[in-house]
Structures are given as structure tokens and as C-alpha cells.
Amino acid sequence: MNTATHSLGVAASSSSRLLPLVLAGLLGIFITGFAGMAPISAVHNAAHDYRHSMGFPCH
Numbered sequence: 339m340n341t342a343t344h345s346l347g348v349a350a351s352s353s354s355r356l357l358p359l360v361l362a363g364l365l366g367i368f369i370t371g372f373a374g375m376a377p378i379s380a381v382h383n384a385a386h387d388y389r390h391s392m393g394f395p396c397h
Contacts, residue, residue: 370385370389370394373385
């Protein structure tokens with residue numbers, strides 16, 4: 339196997355794994371921030387209870 343071909347394949351697989359991780363992280367931050375700051379009390383309270391049950395500090 340050619341070294342250039344091998345390193346190109348490693349770089350491609352690393353970047354293809356990085357994008358979904360970054361997007362999932364951004365989605366999680368958005369959902370957590372939206373639910374935590376939601377003016378609708380039912381959404382906020384449900385998110386608050388879920389965060390406490392998962393051990394996520396919220397205040």
C-alpha cells in the first residue's frame with residue numbers, strides 16, 4: 339500500500355467521523371439551551387427534571 343494513499347484514507351475517515359460528532363454536539367447544545375430558556379413552563383420543567391435525573395447541573 340502506498341503511504342500517500344494510506345494517509346489520505348486516514349484523513350478522509352477522520353474528517354468523516356468528526357463532522358457528525360460536531361453536528362451532534364451542536365444539536366445537543368441547541369436543544370439543552372432551548373429547553374432551559376424556554377418561556378413555556380411545561381417545556382422548561384420537563385427539561386429541568388430530565389437534567390436532574392441525568393445528573394446534569396442546571397443551576
